[in-house]
Amino acid sequence: MFHFSEIKSHPDLPLESHLSQVAEIALEILKNKKIDFNEFGISESCVQDLVKMTALLHDIGKSTTFFQKRLSTGYKFPNGEHQHSGLSSIIAYKPLIDYCVNNNIDKYIALAPIIAIKFHHSEFSNSVNILPNDYSMEKRIENFYKCILELPLLQSIGLSVNEFPPSPLEIDCEIEDLLSEFSNCLPEKKMQFNILTLFIYSLLLEADKAYLAVSDKDLYNRRAIKINRNAVDDYKIVKFTDSKTEVNKTREKAYCEVINQLDNTDLKNHIYSLTLPTGMGKTLLSASWALKLRDKIEAENGFIPKIIVALPFLSIIEQSSNDYEDFLGRPKEDIFLKTHSLSSLEFKDYEHNTAEFFINIWNSQVIMTTFDQLLYAFLSFKPKSLMRFHNLMNCIIIMDEIQALPPHLWDPFSNFINEITKIGNSYLLVMSATMPHIIDNAVELVPTQKDNQLEKGPERYFEKLSRYKLILKHKNLQNITEFIENLKSNLKNVDENKIMIVLNTRDSAKKVYEGLKKYSNGRDLYFLSSYVIPKKRLERINQINESKNALVVTTQCIEAGVDIDMDYVIRDFGPLDSIIQVAGRCNREGLKNTKNVKIIRLYDPNFKSNFNPSGEFNRMVYDNLSLDATLKILDVEGEEVLENKVFGLAKKYFFELKRKDLGASRTKCLLDLSHEYIKNGKNFKFDIRRELRGDLKQYNLIVENFAPELRKEIENILSANVDRWEKRRNLKAIANKISVNSISVNAYKFDPEEIAKKGKGNFYFLNPEYYDEEIGFNYVTPSNSYIV
Template identity: 30%
Template sequence: MGKELSSCDFHLHSHPDKILFRHLSNVGNKSISTSREKSLSLEKFGIDENIFSKISFLIGICHDFGKGTDYFQRYLFETDLAIQRSLKNKKEYHHGLISAIFTYYILEKYVDSLNDKNILEYIPTIGYLIVKRHHGNLKDAEDEIRELIDKDVLEIIDLQIKSLDISELKTVYEKLLDGYDISSDIDTFCNEYRSIAGEILKNRRKLVKLLKGEQFTGYYLITLTLYSILINSDKIDASSIDVSSEIEISSELVDMYMVEKGFHNNESTINKIRNGIYKEVTENIEKLDLDNKIYSISVPTGSGKTLTSLSFALKLKARLREEKRIKAKIIYSLPFLSIIDQNYDVFEGVFKTVEIANPSEDVLLKHHHLADIFYRTQDNEEFEGLKSLFLIEGWNSEIIVTTFVQFFHTIVSNKNRSLRKFHTIANSIVILDEVQSIPHKYWLLLKQVISGFAKYFNTYFIFVTATQPLIFDPEKGEIIELVKNKDKYFREFDRVKLKINLSSIGMNDFKEIIESEVKKNPEKDFLFVLNTIKSSLEVFKHLKNLELDNSDYYYLSTNIIPKERLNRIKKIKEKSEKRKIIVSTQLIEAGVDIDVDIVYRDFATIDSINQVSGRCNRNSSKSYRGQVNIVVLKDERKEFHRYIYSSFLIDKTKEVLKESPSEIYEEDLLFLNNSYFRKVKDTSSEDESKELLSYINELKFKTLTSDFRLIEDKVGYEKIDVFVEMDDEAVETWKEYILIKSLKNPLNRKEKFLAIRKKFNEYIISVSKNDFSCEEPEDLNIGYIPLEQIKHYYDPETGFIFKLKPTMMCD
């Protein structure tokens, strides 16, 4: 659409080193190329793929119209940084609002030229909202428009209109819109901008009425997709960083890996089951109706779902490319950092064994706050620091392994930084592993958003877990189960026996019981999973004081620095001559690939009980069943589970268990899980989801984000991040951090910090401000425990030392 002309002597700039024409042309063309890569189904909105691409293009070329003022040009080339900062705070030097009004006007002209303009009448207002906040976070739609009531705001626009370089802007847009006479439109805009602003304001009530009346997520998804395309295109051109290449990944990759590793030749019972599940899921890919876009893989823990889901996704990716010309990314999302690295290592191992010796980040990418800030392409182009972070945060890869927080706080967000990758989810294959960890109060909300992605943006979802929550109801055909014989697989597993005791007991009685058990079974590995830090520390110290022979002790909770936590998990997974006694909070239970003989679990919800059972005799390597003991522990006030789980979920768990025998075998777990989630689904309140959905449907972006928290702070008090100077590496890292904080240039400061961010975060824990008595370093907004004071505040074995409260918990 844009005309390739750049030889004219332009003087208006978008950035100090870039003329405005070139920037608008690049952003417009990048926007149109991004939108054309997407296969969309927006017929309901009167939008076909050509119209969507044209809308993206127009938003792209209009978003910086306001940079054509003398005010902005003066700000851009001011050499005195102090003066430049003062100019930045003056509204006449801003360009967002005037550009937004111009965008509205141009989109309205375009919509008026279409036959179905009534269907598209909301598009100009959406363009206004997008451009107004393309340098910030989105606010509530009605509030953004209401700002035009302010007379002072319009007076600022008056000043900006008078300072526009009209002549050059006409030349710029004539070249951008080759063959279209834009000159008269710019004159009209400059003469009638107040009435255009009045029209936007007048249409506010109509828009609000439309959104409230329809209560439809499609407007939200379209708005954020267009917003994401714009800000991504804008940032790519401003940074001059763009990585795009055709990377072919064989659909048979995991098949080849399985053969290479000899998995199909292993005749053990558990491998036969794993191979059966793998074969059933992957061999049916050609028979699937691709109009169904939401699937589940519901299989027992330890049955190879990581490799099975990856193989299925790769085969689906190949079929989508061949049949629907969809170039699908694979986004693999998990709830816990403790299993992110574990599953990423599995994927990396597949590539290293079969296809690529060392897969580059444009092939396989890990994205979370403890990951390395480094990006390399298949062509061996390397990026570090801010450039690397830019590519990582944009999910520039074929396969992305990331957290639930990254994924769900992208699809439910108003944040500019998060939403830059929103458009990448369109046409992707999203694997949601351990989905049972999603709070039930958000089921309806996420169901609607996920359904919208599937229906309108051709995104495919695979829900993977042993305990499938009823976010989508299989009985209503809302989700397609890929494992048709899942009942059979649950029956074939006979690895554990669960013993449930619903009578509450005190800690002293419990310590006597477990002391007897660990002494009576000197060859067996034990795992104790507790609900609170208080109880976990009490149990660990009691067991450690027994000084049992031939025993290694491990304590895990989030009051231990991440570096040590991951090291301990790694050691636990290694074979050893000594038996292991592990005491942990809930962080151990979901997905961490460890295998013990006997588990004691303080009472929890059914899904948590099932997950911790998956750590017992996981590989079916024992000649006997593993033993999982569920107990109800209490302190002097109440049962520990009451401090962290909702009464509603606990009550549903007890209802299910009271209907079951006191001893439960693995074949019974599927029925228990289904019964539990059915009770939760049928009797839970959907009020919170409905309220958040109303914010989504009414484009209340800011209100939505302030109320949505995937991970809640259950303890209810203010926390502080604390750097623990645990060892010599930490000492050097802290010195580097202090040096970086002293740098005056913000960009230089950020660049330098990114080089140490991974190491730095490995020593960070989060604790209550009330419990942190060590003096905080001035102006750093972070706690600090120096090496010479470590013994007073941090125990190398059990972590942060604080005055324990009954409500103190850990995840």
């Protein structure tokens, strides 16, 4: 006969100890959070009780002969009898329901902890899979060690030996009734339920791993660390000694206007926007605002929030992180943590498991990450990502270049983030030179002032700019071959020293570059594309900045996050926000007279198809919604549009987009827990990665031409006599080296082994003949394949 002390959760850990530890950690994290579910009818003490019950019940299903044998021998039962999360949720059902009834809480609220328990070892699933019963459940119940129910901790939350065994079939039926009750709730209630579920789930996930991942228990803490609120101001004094140019004066004016009004900020407003032209120093301004707001929140609300900086591209992260590291004084990772797919797994020289765990839970004061990782934290279904969700409570989120968020995610993003910031006492700042109307209640940080008897906000900064003007030549389609021929004869007549031609596809950019090789008229010729490995792209960008006479042919990879300054730009037609982003690379510092940004519209008759009848390159990469909105806005303009008119055009453009369906069906499917929506008559499962990246499969191909030692390094790591986790960590250590020597190919019906050799660990090494030193990846796509 087993005694409950003999029942294990892990090889060297009694189940009772594990449950107690997880409850202790989850409650400790919760104690440091200031959250408010009162509108949902759930008090602070009720949230605390639900979190405690979830933690104490999450692994109760391990108390079976099957799981204990699996733990001691490694034997995996063929029908999954050793699995425990479903049984845990069945045993948890009655005490959770009783708690809701006894505390006058809607019974469907019990589903939140039940879902957290059911999926704490698997992907967060839809309502169909919430039902915990399966064909092995009766066996598990028959082989359950009931002595675990004698634990005082478990009896204190309503478990009793006398009420065992439960009836899985009855519980399934009752859960279906609760789901039916939930389906009749208003959207606001459904959203609050989703936030509560994600919050409990994320607390459980972190607490479940904490003492197992952190060898030295004293290292694990979630206490906030103070940061000098004037760190950016002090940095600016040292860094920027010359502020005499007009652009620098304008930057400083904007900085002072925003910062000086911060003391009067009403903390009841949770969402803010910062709309300023490109080159106005938004990175440092937003950082200073966040540090000072952090101080204000501590003084008025009694807690110190994290700062989470989310950026759309890795290239921007590398530039912005340098600024943050500088003004924070080159801090350790517990102060500033840069985390993305290529970042290292180092954290304060801690051992590997501890370091990786702290990185995964964002255990830092300032976190810099990607849009993807931020969105995964509340729109993904994967435990590793959702474990971070509670970090979104009591934090300040900065999202730069917010226009990079795909329009079909505007509705789910705005709905979720509004509720997260309200319940979680968090604050969001979105920034852009072309601010989309994503969140209607955002408070603009650039103050409104009287200008010529008119009240004006951000437009004051746009109306005084004359760095460039748009020359609109997009109304007439132009064959790309004719475009190249015209350039050949006209380039010699262009007086500007630094010219940039921006194309929509890599193939069209390659065609223009090849056509102009002998006609650059003495200028240094450069080619930029994501088909050029990042290491070489960065080298070329540095060369372009140093060059006095340059002709650059590029794709849209220079739209955001690339700091270059050109004299004349030609841009193939695209969405208005993309056009404006590219225009921001023309006469960036405003040191010259007004320069031209010419907008054309190219097509290739060979690319006409049912999908793209016109053969336009813009239709190959952008959605019709944004292209048609841009045409509607620009077609009523004259041939020239000065920079000071761009702000008004952007407002019209995003208003036009807002009138369309921007993901409401996606929001609905997340709220009702179905996770499926209908688009164009077809059913789609919501998958945030696909929503961000599209349906094409991505292949990463390593280019050995510039790193011949990489293959051997990878093979040595994968062949080493160490466990898989050590191999993974060692691969992560060279991830950046792999990345800067790789290209990504998004393709359909494409076999990478036709052009690359498959190495150990599913790494593909591009055959040398398919990489050209000038244009990068050089491959003619077969007619039955599709590569973007």
